[in-house]
Amino acid sequence: MPVGKEKSAILDQQDKRVREQLSKIKHKIMVMSGKGGVGKSTIAVNLAVGLSLQDFMVGLLDVDLHGPSIPKMLGARELKLSRRPDGRLGAIKYSPNLKFLSIEPLLPSEDSAIIWRGPIKISAIKQFIGDIDWGELDYLIIDAPPGTGDEPLTIAKTIPDAYALLVTTPQEVSLIDVKKSIRFCQKVKMRILGLVENMSGFICPHCGKPVDLFKRGGGQKLAEEMGIRYLGRIPVDPRIVDTGDRGKPIVGAYPESITAEAFDELIRNIIAATELMQKELLEEKYMRIAVPVSAPNKIETSEERFSLFSIYDIENKRILVKDVVKKSDDQSLLDFLKEQVVTHILLFNPTEELSERLDKENIKVLRIDDKDGNPDQLIKDLLSERAKA
Numbered sequence: 321m322p323v324g325k326e327k328s329a330i331l332d333q334q335d336k337r338v339r340e341q342l343s344k345i346k347h348k349i350m351v352m353s354g355k356g357g358v359g360k361s362t363i364a365v366n367l368a369v370g371l372s373l374q375d376f377m378v379g380l381l382d383v384d385l386h387g388p389s390i391p392k393m394l395g396a397r398e399l400k401l402s403r404r405p406d407g408r409l410g411a412i413k414y415s416p417n418l419k420f421l422s423i424e425p426l427l428p429s430e431d432s433a434i435i436w437r438g439p440i441k442i443s444a445i446k447q448f449i450g451d452i453d454w455g456e457l458d459y460l461i462i463d464a465p466p467g468t469g470d471e472p473l474t475i476a477k478t479i480p481d482a483y484a485l486l487v488t489t490p491q492e493v494s495l496i497d498v499k500k501s502i503r504f505c506q507k508v509k510m511r512i513l514g515l516v517e518n519m520s521g522f523i524c525p526h527c528g529k530p531v532d533l534f535k536r537g538g539g540q541k542l543a544e545e546m547g548i549r550y551l552g553r554i555p556v557d558p559r560i561v562d563t564g565d566r567g568k569p570i571v572g573a574y575p576e577s578i579t580a581e582a583f584d585e586l587i588r589n590i591i592a593a594t595e596l597m598q599k600e601l602l603e604e605k606y607m608r609i610a611v612p613v614s615a616p617n618k619i620e621t622s623e624e625r626f627s628l629f630s631i632y633d634i635e636n637k638r639i640l641v642k643d644v645v646k647k648s649d650d651q652s653l654l655d656f657l658k659e660q661v662v663t664h665i666l667l668f669n670p671t672e673e674l675s676e677r678l679d680k681e682n683i684k685v686l687r688i689d690d691k692d693g694n695p696d697q698l699i700k701d702l703l704s705e706r707a708k709a
């Protein structure tokens with residue numbers, strides 16, 4: 321077999337394992353922010369531990385390859401990956417309900433410096449998901465490094481149904497960064513779960529009561545402005561630093577504290593939001609419809625010529641965004657649709673065979689009779705028909 325083919329067969333195998341693993345995980349949430357030090361890892365760890373204390377099965381994946389902080393924050397630097405009876409490696413067991421994985425325990429020594437080039441990062445992250453057994457999970461929380469680089473991009477491509485949880489602090493600069501993260505999500509087609517404002521207000525170390533030392537509430541205002549969900553706020557609390565350093569997340573170490581209560585409320589809102597988003601998908605309140613086009617206003621009818629697609633994001637029977645995307649010639653139609661996280665495709669007279677292929681990937685076909693219709697208008701008609709029904 322030529323080398324190129326062999327390599328692509330191995331990659332196909334890996335993609336298959338990744339898909340199998342992901343199908344066993346109900347909700348995937350990537351914690352992200354424009355800059356570092358805003359508390360992403362802190363939020364990710366407390367969210368994961370908090371959910372596991374409520375009897376959810378949780379995985380916590382640290383994809384910060386340059387500065388992994390999850391093992392330290394969990395106080396679990398000594399724990400190693402487990403080997404399953406079938407020989408596969410399993411994520412590290414932190415408690416009966418919580419597993420995690422980070423690059424740190426896979427490196428020879430704590431402070432070994434690795435130069436990560438883009439492609440190696442991508443392959444490491446894919447192995448974290450496909451080669452390591454996570455089992456069945458209710459939630460997979462992914463802690464990403466700051467910014468919009470290789471790591472969040474790989475997650476967006478590898479886990480098309482992951483939601484983004486955006487973290488900000490009340491400062492103006494951090495709020496500007498949120499807008500960048502929102503644009504990133506729109507570009508890579510990642511649905512946004514909502515926004516958390518961290519370090520919002522101050523918990524007095526003497527009396528344990530909240531004090532509004534700094535400005536707060538900017539996150540909520542921004543969320544409203546940008547049309548995304550506001551999920552809650554976490555105050556500045558010196559015990560967060562201390563418990564983070566000691567490896568005892570505050571939700572477990574001080575469950576009665578105001579800060580742990582703030583996390584509880586955040587977690588409640590996150591559970592409700594993930595369920596709502598899943599429901600929207602099932603009830604087709606949220607749809608992403610692809611329409612093959614030959615020119616901006618003309619439907620393409622023959623699969624051999626499918627190349628340009630208008631992609632419509634629909635929420636509550638309204639078009640949120642329309643985007644025109646080109647499929648590269650070497651990419652199959654189905655791979656393209658999956659990468660674009662398409663839920664529906666609008667087709668004129670599709671063949672049985674094509675309909676079956678789409679059906680297998682759970683992409684629904686919307687059939688039209690008028691191949692000369694204007695795509696925008698066809699989508700609008702379809703939505704108004706559904707609104708009547």
Ligand SMILES: Nc1ncnc2c1ncn2[C@@H]1O[C@H](COP(=O)(O)OP(=O)(O)O)[C@@H](O)[C@H]1O
Binds near residue numbers: 355361560
């Ligand atoms: N609400 C908070 N109150 C006090 N300290 C916090 C809070 N959130 C995070 N920190 C501290 O800020 C530092 C950076 O947090 P971290 O979660 O590592 O940020 P990121 O992952 O975004 O870089 C850590 O020392 C952490 O303990």
Ligand SMILES: [Mg+2]
Binds near residue numbers: 360362389464465
């Ligand atoms: Mg971090």
